[in-house]
Amino acid sequence: MIEVHELRKVYGDRTILDGITASFARGQVVALVGPSGGGKSTLLRCLNGLESFDGGAVTVGGDRLVPGGAKANRAALHRVRQRVGMVFQQWNLFAHRTALGNVIEAPVHVKRVPLAEATERGKALLARVGLSHREGAYPHEMSGGEQQRVAIARALAMDPEALLLDEPTSALDPERVGEVLDVLGALAADGLTMLVVTHEMRFARDVSHRTLVLHGGRIIEDGPSREVIDHPKHERTRAFLGLDRR
């Protein structure tokens, strides 16, 4: 349902993404791994139009993003973002809203869902990520793990067809990582399409169906997760995984 074709992204004279082509099927859980600076975050941000790009195209459902930023993509951008949710490494919860307020904000004001209905839905979503008891808490009153789970619930509230997650656990204390991974595992089991940038090889191997290795702006390895992680073909992948296991 997401097609990436020859995607190129340049910062000044540095090529960050150097012709990425890939397609992601509905229901697929994909792990995006690779060394720091390989372009993982940039790719993810291009997929929902937070970042403009310089060549190629991104197609989500029937909507196509092309180079040229917001000007060139005005209509498509809006629809793509509603179809593809995003969860940030730093959560980015709305600081002036409670957990529930964060979750219902977009349904009420973008989709115009009646408040009562959105609230009911929001509470159900918070329950799903195990935060029923934190509905009224403000972001600064919550732990990182709680905030990340609220961020996931907030993205889910827009009924996205796919979810993009950028290192959802890397900013968390080790003891909080599990609670977020559990939620992601449950979502994967429910058949949600997910593209997850991660350094958690256990998660990549056990939960994701497919793993992509990004290096220097290119996909250097792409295959079923167990195969890629247990028997990497590319020497750089081996180096990267070796480092990671140490």
Added chain:
Amino acid sequence: MNRLWWVLVLAMAVLSCRGRAVVVGGGLARVRAAGVLRWGGDIQGGEPYVYEDSEHGGRLTGFEVELANALARELGVRAQFVQNDWSALIPTLERGTFDVALNGVEVTPQRVGRVRFTRPYYIFGARLMARRNDPSVQPTLASLRGRRVGTLANRFSYELLRNVAEVVPYEGVEEPYIDLVQGRTDAVLLDDIIAARYGEPKPELRVVGDLADGYYSIALRPADDDLRAALDAALARITASGELERILRGANIFNDRQRRLVTWTDDDQRRMLGTAAAGQRFGWSHVALFGKGALVTLLLSALAMCLAIPLGLGLAVARLYGPPALSRIAGAYVELYRGTPVLLQLYVLYYGLAPIVRLNALSAAVLGLGMNYAAYEAEVYRAGIQAVPRGQMEAALSLGMTTPLALRRVVLPQAFRLALPSVTNDFIALLKDSSLVSVITVVELTKQMTITAVDIRGWGLPGALCALMYFTMSYPLSLLAQRLEARLARS
């Protein structure tokens, strides 16, 4: 808190020590010893009193310059001009900055009780002017009952009009006639010299008549009575010799009224001075007027802020998120309004634009202050918006919000919270800046204070009360700002 009260009490104590003459007695000897007669005046009063002649390299000119020179010569000394704001001539005289005030100082009961006056050197008529097409204004005070009449605050004419007409007090001599032409007032009552120069040349206006005679005299400190006597004698000599007439004719202001100067007697002098008004006591009626002034100040500031907040928000958003052209316009607005004095902006808005849009004084004041403060608010919000982490906007966009919706629902509410302490502080500053609107005839707290100070011949109590009222209005706001800042620091 305690310390604050002490500062306040101390300030009031300092203020209530009335400025008394520092120099005592022997004025004549002092002037002779110094060899100069220092006379205070304001060149802004313009022609024909004292002014800088632009055709002669800014040389000091005017009939009062010639008069001062003649009198100094009679005393055997040199005359030296000291520039001073007209409205503060008497207090400055009392401080001892110059020996005499000689600049169209009219003999009014309030001043008689405060300074010594020589015999007059000019007799003027309080001249009433109205629009040519308005026959309803008659040459009597009674016909002015309930009408809007322009004049200068605390002048002879102002005293005549009080309790009769709705007085509109101006601070310059040209503006009353501009507003009369514009229809903002029904008539103007001012000294004939002023009327002849600034009112009569306007074809839309007509002279209705002269309502009363008034006198220009030289004012001195009570302690300098010997100097007063010497000046009286000198004046009598140059009046008798015809020199005064020649000076007045030179300025084109001699008329039949001035013949009385030649036959001036002690009785005339007594009649002119009248019974020295006992000086009003500062009482509840004044406090009530101050209350009204404070209300005007508060209302004005609140309305101006109500304009400045949304306008400033619009400017900040336009500057940060608008298309390039709009962003540049918003930037230019901010720089223009911050880079020029509010006083000038008020002036342009009220007088300059009068032929195009005729705002009443209060609307012009609200609009002028509001538009000025919008520039400052815009910068406060811009800083606030930029202090909201980028991730907030990105999160909103990633949820399918458009940029305007994300701004409205996510970024601005947070930016506003960040900006709130500064906005509160700006409101406090605005409370005080609002006193500038007296140039466009709005009588607010400070203007009320200056008017009352003249009435009761003292700045102490009115000044202290005025300060107290400003403090009462701004201190709670200041506390609020502190509390908001503390709350912000905690979250």
